[in-house]
Amino acid sequence: MYTAASPTAAILPGRRSESLVWRRDDWRRLPIRQQPSWPDTAALDAVRNRLATLPPLTSVADVRRLEVSLAKAASGRAFLLQAGDCAEPMDASGAAAVRGKNRLIGAMAEAISDRTGLPTVTVGRIGGQFAKPRSRPTETVDGRELVAFRGEMVNDPRADERLRTPDPSRLLGAYRASKAVLNELYIIAHETAVRRLPDAWPAPFTTGHVDEAGLVRSWDGSLRSILGDYGETRRSPSGGWAHTGLWTSHEALILDYEEPLVRRDPQTGEWFLLSTHMPWIGDRTRRLGEAHVAFHAGIANPVGCKIGPSTTPDEVVGLCEALNPTRKPGRLTLISRMGADAVHDRLPGLVRAVRAAEHPVVWVCDPMHGNTERLPDGRKTRRVARIAAEIRGFFEVLRDVGERPGGLHLEVADGDSAECVGEGGPMSAEEIGDGYRTLCDPRLNEKQSIMIADLTGRLLARGGDGGSEQPVPAADEAVWTRP
Structure with a gap:
């Protein structure tokens, strides 16, 4: 799979032999899943070439900083909260919604930290979550068979044959939309720094500022240089925990988009995927010897993998x-x-195998994707009680095997959306109405998200059982009671 390459090729991280190198396009020679059938390959090539000339969206310094935080989560000194939309919109509403997402995920993180006394690392499904794997290449809408909607990076969700045709120009739209989101995160970070130390930041993006220790920090284009503790909750002067900002993440699914945004660190020779801070591989594309695993093996970012x-x-x-x-x-x-x-049947053997092999991973629970139901009208929903039950099961399995739960991965929406059934939202499928606004899969609304975060904090604080008075709920039971 890895062959000798040009002098510009980087050594695959962790490989001991300089004869084993990684190239950005190695994945093209391997089997690949879940890619669109682009009808115009010449247009695709032009878009890829254009993406390769555009500035990176994230910085090496920030990617490295996130990895340090995740190392703390791997050792039980922090907890990862990764949350956001199932599929982001690419229009102006995406950037406009950043503040609401930052506020909600921050409130969830603070709730977890208040319970545990640990910093919570905050990573959004944001700034690039524009593509989705699908179980079938087509879908039936109003009696017509159409190309499946694969996220706005690929095609349009509207039931129109022409708009459903994969369009390479949308990859450039994804870059612009991601840039708008990152710009908003920079502004929020600066505003946070000004509130914390108003005299140190007289104007946005100055050449440097003075931090709490009196040290001058230089502005190098990174979020980390605005706030040294960016992306983790921190102790506030009032005694509680305060959110500092979101790192970005997305499923790095469409490799024709990702490859041009891989850039080399001139100081170390490592390759970084600078479309995001933390890419992940989906459960449908995690096969060994195939394109997505090979691609992620060669980048130096912290990487997630769904199992x-x-x-x-x-x-x-x-x-x-x-x-x-x-x-x-x-x-x-x-x-x-x-x-x-x-979760009780399938997860223990996997955790034991990784533990026996002595791999220091961050174990994260995604209680959303294994608990999706189809409604009679074709829409999807999830039951809050089943989401809570999987979280409890995850904590119980990790506790029994002797590992520490490292994080939670959720699909959430700020506001009063009505997509998941149960406490804090519609109590039955029949009550789901105009509040169903997701582009793809159902998300927890704001109240449900805070409830689940509080439950997670209690489970983590009490060693995984959430207190003996808290039984695992059935699918139609309430899931949240105050201790």
């Missing part, structure tokens, strides 16, 4: 070896998405 109920112990250890051969803490996050009914 579902079909994953075997040998496969998960193989993924650890491929994606983090040097066993670097913070490099690899394994995101379990088993479903409430399968």
Whole structure:
């Protein structure tokens, strides 16, 4: 899979032999899943060439800073909260919604930290979550078979044959939309720094500022240089915890978009994917020897990998070896998405296998994707009680095996959306009405998100059981009671 390359090729991180190198386009020679059938390959090539000339969206300094925070989560000194839209919109509403998402995820993180006394690392499904894998290449809408909607990076959600045709120009739209989101995150970070130390930041993006220790920090274009503790909750002067900002993440699915945004660090020779801070591999594309794993193996970012109920112990250890051969803490996050009914059966063997192989991963629970139901009208929903049940099961499995839960991965929406059934939202599928606004899969609304964050904080603080008075709820039971 890895062959000798030009002098500009970087050594694959963790590989000991200089004869084994990684190239950005290695994935093109491997089997690949979940890619659009682009009808105009010449237009696609032109877009890829254009993307390769555009500035990176994120910085190497920030990517490295996030990996340090994730290393803390791997060792139990922090907790990861990764949350946001199932699929982001690429129009102006996406950037406009950044403040609401930042506020909600920040409130969730503060709730977890208040319960645990640990910093919470905050990563948004934001600034690039524009593509989605699909179970079928087509779907039936109003009796017509159309190309499946694969996210606004690829095609349009409207039921129109022409608009559903994959359009390479949308990749440039994804870049512009991501840039707008990142710009908003920079503004929010600066505003946070001004509130904390108003005399140190007289104007946006000055050449430097003085931090709490009296040290001058230089502005190098990174979020980290605005706030040294960016992306983690921190102790506030009032005694509680304060949110500092969001790192970005997305499923790096469409490799024709990702490859041109891989850039080399001139100081170390490492390759970084600078379309985001933390990319992840989906459960549908995590096969060893295939394109997505090979692509992520060569970048120096911290990487996530979804693992579902079909994953075997040998496969998960193989993924650890491929994606983090040097066993670097913070490099690899394994995101379990088993479903409430399968988590006790399928997860223990995977955790034991990784533990036996001595891989320092961040174990994260995604309680959303294994608990999706289809409504009679074709829309999807999720039951809050089943989401809570999978979280409890995840904590119980990790506790029993002797590992510490490292994080939570959720799909959430700020405001009063009505997409998930149960406490804090519509109590039955029949009550789902105009509040169903997702582009793809159902998200927890604001009240449900805070409830789930509080439940998670209690579970983490009490060693995984949330208190003996808290039974695992059935699918139609209330899930949240104050201790």
